[in-house]
Amino acid sequence: MQTESDDTMPLRTSDDVVRVRQAVRARAVAIGFSLVDQTKIVTAASEIGRNTVDYGGGGEMRIEVVRNGQRRGVRLTFSDAGPGIRDIDQAMRDGYTTGNGLGLGLSGAKRLCNEFDIRSVPGTGTTVTIARWT
């Protein structure tokens, strides 16, 4: 697997979430995602990015364009140094929220991606990696 581009963006405010959406859209268009695939990865990025800001106390997103043989993809890594998630299975359940959202962010984003990985250490922070392929 090769990495064709690799950038990092701050995620501190809801304006940053808008910029993240735009950056993910631009990469998805550039590598030829269909309109539906673009919409899915941008929506997933919006969900996870909002979690980074609202629950993680801010952090950053790494955005990579990757190639595996003929296929290209967008891989996004969201990391924060927030309070972490004590029970990941519970956090991944539809409708579960500790805030005032709908509890669809993590579980919904997972359904919109081809790859999803979440690691969290209470008191240290959370890292979520998602990827979608052409």
Next chain:
Amino acid sequence: MAEIPILRIGDCLLVSIQVDMHDQLALALQDDLTQRIVTDRARGVMIDISALEIVDSFIGRMLNNIAAMSKVLDAVTVVVGMRPAVAITLVELGLGLTGVRTALNVDKGLALIRRIIDNPERGDADRER
């Protein structure tokens, strides 16, 4: 912060969301619309989302909230112009927008609002084709 304009047409309010909204802007719109329903004595609210490239759970919640608040204030909300890719993504995300009435475009949306206002009992069953 740029505001999203709310236009009045007769007893209806029309909002066309033309920008990629950050969360505070979405919350401000929700508050403004609720205020305007009361001050303008509006019976219908139409929200045009044809320019929106995504609807995530936050925007979805805003649409649900506006629909619920308008109902309490005796107004009907119709969301129009959702792009097909947005609809596909929204359902996969797990958000059905169950409390929100929708129509394909502004024309059909206005007709739906008019029918529900004029005929509140039949409004639910009698949907625009």
